[in-house]
Amino acid sequence: AQSVTQLDSQVPVFEEAPVELRCNYSSSVSVYLFWYVQYPNQGLQLLLKYLSGSTLVKGINGFEAEFNKSQTSFHLRKPSVHISDTAEYFCAVTLNTGFQKLVFGTGTRLLVSP
Amino acid sequence: EAGVTQFPSHSVIEKGQTVTLRCDPISGHDNLYWYRRVMGKEIKFLLHFVKESKQDESGMPNNRFLAERTGGTYSTLKVQPAELEDSGVYFCASSRADSTGELFFGEGSRLTVL
Numbered sequence: 081a082q083s084v085t086q087l088d089s090q091v092p093v094f095e096e097a098p099v100e101l102r103c104n105y106s107s108s109v110s111v112y113l114f115w116y117v118q119y120p121n122q123g124l125q126l127l128l129k130y131l132s133g134s135t136l137v138k139g140i141n142g143f144e145a146e147f148n149k150s151q152t153s154f155h156l157r158k159p160s161v162h163i164s165d166t167a168e169y170f171c172a173v174t175l176n177t178g179f180q181k182l183v184f185g186t187g188t189r190l191l192v193s194p
Numbered sequence: 195e196a197g198v199t200q201f202p203s204h205s206v207i208e209k210g211q212t213v214t215l216r217c218d219p220i221s222g223h224d225n226l227y228w229y230r231r232v233m234g235k236e237i238k239f240l241l242h243f244v245k246e247s248k249q250d251e252s253g254m255p256n257n258r259f260l261a262e263r264t265g266g267t268y269s270t271l272k273v274q275p276a277e278l279e280d281s282g283v284y285f286c287a288s289s290r291a292d293s294t295g296e297l298f299f300g301e302g303s304r305l306t307v308l
Contacts, residue, residue, distance in 0.1 A: 182295075184229075
């Protein structure tokens with residue numbers, strides 16, 4: 081079975097500062113990796129995904145993530161955050177045998193202040 | 195194009211009562227998923243429909259939960275009788291048959307069981 085760990089439940093940062101949200105996963109087989117974001121009073125939306133190829137993937141709103149197979153990590157980064165990035169971020173995995181159910185982490189709440 | 199819509203947005207019921215949640219996926223999306231988030235924990239998979247067929251219902255907690263997707267369009271999730279531990283946010287998501295993992299989520303239905 082797969083599992084996802086997001087150790088940071090909340091990350092406070094100042095506007096224009098860089099941020100990294102950590103995600104580690106556990107799986108005995110190869111997986112696909114995703115980051116979803118939930119803005120207040122909205123549904124989750126896809127930020128970016130890693131299926132194969134380059135381990136550095138770029139997503140919407142200036143976010144990027146790097147897949148590290150040896151460390152089983154998929155950390156999310158942004159070099160300069162905005163107030164509008166305040167949201168909850170979820171890391172998720174699914175088996176690479178097909179796009180089935182996603183296994184989510186517990187989420188990280190990013191709080192950006194001026 | 196309308197997104198995934200869920201109804202009701204919030205439901206408060208007493209233990210032992212019945213609640214039915216509805217999800218209207220994006221038109222043309224064959225895949226429909228139900229997920230649940232309890233008390234700020236991880237978002238957990240409940241079940242997956244492909245058109246009107248249940249592809250995977252391994253996440254359904256017990257037989258008090260019944261999901262249907264008649265005609266392969268909208269879906270309902272009934273909880274009968276509701277227990278306190280059923281409280282949480284129920285998310286519905288949909289995707290195309292050829293999706294590479296991007297799910298489109300609704301805003302969720304918050305269920306409070308008193």
